[in-house]
Amino acid sequence: MIKTKVTCLRAEKIIHAFGVSVLVRLTVPDTSATGYAEQLMQRLTEVWADSPTPRQNKKTILEVDLGVVDDKKFERIQSVLSTEVTLAALRAHSGDLLMFHAGGIARDDGKVAMIIGPSGVGKTTTMRHLGLHYGYVSDETVAVNFQGEVLPYRKPLSIITDGHEFKVQVAPSTLHLLPLPTAPLILSGIALLKRPDTIESDTVLEPIGLAQGLMMAIEQTSYLGEIHRPLAKLASLASKVGGFKVMTVGTPERIHRVVEQIFDSREVPRWTSIMPDENRMPRTDTAFIPLNVVDAVECSDGTVVFTKDKQAILLDGIGPQLWRSSCNLESWQQLINRIEASFGPAPHMDTKSAIIKASDKLIEAGIISNNINDLR
Structure with a gap:
């Protein structure tokens, strides 16, 4: 009331x-x-x-x-x-929930599909069409607790309308969008919204690597830096629902034909939290030490680190192995052995020189250092 x-x-x-x-x-x-x-x-x-x-x-x-x-x-x-x-x-809710710039729809069984995207990519239009077939959760913000429960936000839809300077606010019921189910709302799938090349394109749902998906989702997540171990919580949430998919939305009338695939993904992408042991101290022969990172997760397609100044960085190539090595405070010989075991000897130069060259990006980003005194 x-x-x-x-x-x-x-x-x-x-x-x-x-x-x-x-x-x-x-x-x-x-x-x-x-x-x-x-x-x-x-x-x-x-x-x-x-x-x-x-x-x-x-x-x-x-x-x-x-x-x-x-x-x-x-x-x-x-x-x-x-x-x-x-x-x-x-x-x-800062620090308490994962809150995404996203739309959401719910099936009768309470399963929720979340569709993430920046402003202007077509979330409201997409929700307006999908809400005729599924319960309307939100067109703007989807909030999820760390156990996967979704808090609905059935705000009015903000619709661009000819002849109006500002977006017109329209109640979901006015647009005949369906009500929420009586079942508890549980996140069941995540899609990252993408504009099509042409308006007549079919709606396509494609998988994306967990690290790549995390990077895209992080850009559309509010107050992520206020959460303890934010990447671990986000990766855990995503892996439980089959990771991320990219949804390229074509003709609106065709959207609902592929949306069911978001709800019932069975693939569980694997990830590992890679963080330094704060009780360990570097030795004189330690190659690199970790700096300024509050969370990091290693996935099959790269490692994502989240810095103290709330920046997400994707490490690829030998970057994930450099980060692992720095967290373990490995010696140069241990690091060389690690890299050669994963990639083989470096072509055209010795492995140590190749590592030094590749480490410049991570050092410039401030997430590792070759000066052990920086840790003290």
Whole structure:
């Protein structure tokens, strides 16, 4: 139930967003008629009526204040409201959830397919079509706890409309999008959205390596750096649902024909957490030492490291072996043996020279050092 309170020329209303209650306030001009603030608030927020009340609401954002508004600013304020509610909920869950710039749909059994993509790639259009066949979870933000449970965010869809300066906010029910199932929502598949080369292209779903998928997903994840061991949690979540797939969306009417493949992937990509032992100290013959990395995962297609300044870096070639070696504080001879066992002797130069040349990228990125004093 939504309760509205009016005080003089102000109005308040609570909006729910993936487990958070957001108190929205507005003020109307002093010359406004009695009840105008309440009427305006009702108009602004009626498109949020489909947003479910959280089962266990443990957090409340104190306020999103829209300032002084009137009919002349209605569409702009309604668009601002959507953005501010989302940002408030993201801040509230910082460090507690994996939160993706993504749309989501749910089957009757509660399985959720998450479709990740940056602004402008077509998430809302995709959700608008898929929501006619599956329960609409969100077109903007999908929040997932570390066990894979999805918190729905049935916000109004933000639709570009001819003749309107701002995106028009439309309630899911107005677009006849399906309601959520009664079953608990559990993440079951992840797709990374890609624009097609031509509008008449078929919708295609293709696998992508776990490391490559992590890099793409990280770019669309909010407050990832506030989570302890963020890459391990993200890799664990992705591997449980079959890793990542790239979905190139063609003609909208054909989208739902391939979406079922997102839900039921059986492949489980393997990954390993590769981090230094903080209790070990380098020796005088240690080749490289690790620096400034808060998490790192090794996958079949590369190693992803996440730095203290919240940057994700993909290591390929001999990069993953250099990172492993630095975490183990290996000597030069141990490192040379490691590289030659994996890649064979370096062509045209000795292996140590090849390693030094290849290490420049990692040293420049600040994730390893050849000076053991940097660790002290």
